[in-house]
Amino acid sequence: MHRFAVWAPRARVIDLVSDGRRLGMRPADGGWWESGDAAADAGTRYGFSIEGGPPRPDPRSLSQPDGVLGLSEVVDQTAYPWRDAGWRGRPLAGLVLYELHIGTFTAAGTFDSAIERLPHL
Incomplete structure (x- = not known):
């Protein structure tokens, strides 16, 4: 499961937009906003709406399948079966x-x- 958070210290209201729904986020310490109970599986598309504006991509997103201005996509970082445990780099x-x-x-x-x-x- 993916938990959503975005840093927007000057925002007054932020919504998580996913699957056609807007879920209100709550302010947290240090200018961060959190999704509360919202969680999503890999492949879920999402964005952040700041003060009622259009959904914007997650600046920390690992996947932008529709380009830098499209919705972000949740990635399961544990899904890939790594087989290089012995490699130590250069x-x-x-x-x-x-x-x-x-x-x-x-x-x-x-x-x-x-x-x-x-x-x-």
Whole structure:
């Protein structure tokens, strides 16, 4: 089961929107809002309505099947049968990480255009 929470310290009212229903959320400590008794199974689509507005995706969502502006989807993180318990990762010594945003790295904003610029890095 998935429990719902969202951080919105300035909001006055937040509803959890799922399956065509709006369920009022309650304020919690530190600007968080909680769903109370609402829980959902994997595959459930949901969003948060702030002060009566349209449903917005969960900023901590693990799945956005309809894109970044669509409803979020509950994921069961225990469902995948991992078989790599012996893998320890790569050593950090000498490792170089570079993070970029595909949409702003080049004018075209595509993976292909980013690949062409990799030698530049």
